[in-house]
Amino acid sequence: MKGRLIYLIGPSGSGKDSVLDAAREALAERGIRIARRVITRSAEAVGESAEAVSHDEFDRLERDGAFAMSWRANELAYGIPIQIDQWLAAGEDVLVNGSRGYLEQARQRYPDLLAVLLSVRPEVLRQRLLKRNRETPEQIEARLARNARFEDSLDELFLLDNSGDLHESVSKLLRLIDR
Ligand SMILES: Nc1ncnc2c1ncn2[C@@H]1O[C@H](COP(=O)(O)OP(=O)(O)O)[C@@H](O)[C@H]1O
Numbered sequence: 001m002k003g004r005l006i007y008l009i010g011p012s013g014s015g016k017d018s019v020l021d022a023a024r025e026a027l028a029e030r031g032i033r034i035a036r037r038v039i040t041r042s043a044e045a046v047g048e049s050a051e052a053v054s055h056d057e058f059d060r061l062e063r064d065g066a067f068a069m070s071w072r073a074n075e076l077a078y079g080i081p082i083q084i085d086q087w088l089a090a091g092e093d094v095l096v097n098g099s100r101g102y103l104e105q106a107r108q109r110y111p112d113l114l115a116v117l118l119s120v121r122p123e124v125l126r127q128r129l130l131k132r133n134r135e136t137p138e139q140i141e142a143r144l145a146r147n148a149r150f151e152d153s154l155d156e157l158f159l160l161d162n163s164g165d166l167h168e169s170v171s172k173l174l175r176l177i178d179r
């Protein structure tokens, strides 16, 4: 494949969606596609940047080969449309909002992927999740607990701290991509 897969990961609440949204125009100017995820979340909670489907519909799409990558986490199922393979084959770079838990499998399929780990200081992370107010307090605790499994277990990736200003993080991401 000729295009490059940029695989953005990080704890829930670290700001992956926010960084992607804020970088959308600059990425488009560089000809970089952003994959629109398919998620078994309600349409209201999923926002513009993803497509909401039922669990049954997700399973059907997965069986039919609609996804290049798919995983389950946080009581949800996530799929990256197979269309990204056409983009990559055509030489286009593609950025996806990925999963730390799926990184190894993603690397098997896309050995040259550029993994970028977004992080924020723990106390900031909790505050951001609470302020976002999308999950229940129990779900937020479960998401924070999930992070422990990944401590020190991820390698060969670029670290990008998003504890500070969002636009500074976008600039750092673009510098990384432009290198
Ligand atoms: N740099 C930042 N400064 C302040 N708030 C931020 C920053 N980045 C993200 N946020 C906020 O933190 C919350 C979580 O961000 P979000 O993009 O939903 O994270 P993720 O997609 O990684 O779960 C959102 O309410 C968002 O507005």
Ligand SMILES: O=P(O)(O)OC[C@H]1O[C@H](OP(=O)(O)OP(=O)(O)O)[C@H](O)[C@@H]1O
Residues within 6 Å of the ligand: 009, 010, 011, 012, 013, 014, 016, 017, 073, 074, 076, 078, 097, 098, 099, 100, 101, 102, 146
């Ligand atoms: O293996 P992990 O790295 O923990 O990731 C699991 C899933 O959680 C995040 O999605 P989602 O957008 O639902 O969560 P978030 O917006 O709360 O980060 C991430 O993008 C993955 O799809």
